[in-house]
Amino acid sequence: MTVVVFAAPTVPVLLAGLWWVVCAVPLVFIDAQVHRLPNVITMPAAAGVFALLTMDAVVTDRWEPLLSATICAAAATAVFVSIGLVLGRRGMGLGDAKLILSMTALLGWWGWGAPFGAVFFGFLGAGSVGAVLLASGRVRRGAHIPMGPFFVASAVVMLALPA
Template structure:
């Protein structure tokens, strides 16, 4: 939570970041346990982030960051949904796409680099852990890694870099 406080330029953006963290931390633990990102948390996370960022844009009368956040979230979510639909069980799940929606909306406030940097860091972390698990024999080819914890970690690292 400290990184959100340090990175946020305004109170509504701070509240959006805190709301996302409050939703994302349980999602990371749930995904790690049962490989699911439930709608009951992912959808309110996205709605809350968008509402609070919209309030932030209205308060500051700066709509460009909100437009950036919306476009980042739309593009990233479309890519993840498309990948999930095309690859089926071999690709990302739709829960991951819903987590990406709120995550890239929040980080998109700071621009494309922050939003897609967080996604990249999450994918990089998951790839590294996957290689280590494969090399150690704790995982076999075709096994699934829960991506939620890695995306949340990537977002937190990116927020720390922004702070």
């Protein structure tokens, strides 16, 4: 949470970051255990982030960061939903798409690089762990790796960069 405090330029952005972290922490544990990201957490996370970022835009009269956050979130979510629908159980789950919605909205506030970096490093981290697990014989080909923990960790890293 300290990362969010130092990264936030205003109080509403700080609250958006804290709200997202509060929602993301249980998602990490749930996804790691049952490979699910429940709507009961992912949807309020996204709604809270968008509401607080909108509040910041209204208060500061700076709409460009909100536009950037909205476009980042819409583009990333569209890609993830498409992957989920096309590949089904072999691809990304729709819970991952809902996590990406709130994550890229929050990170999109700082521009396009932060959400892109978080998604990239999330995949890189999951791929590296998957390769190690395969090489060590702990999993077989086709095993599912929960992506939520990797996306949350990479988002926290990307939040640390502006701080």
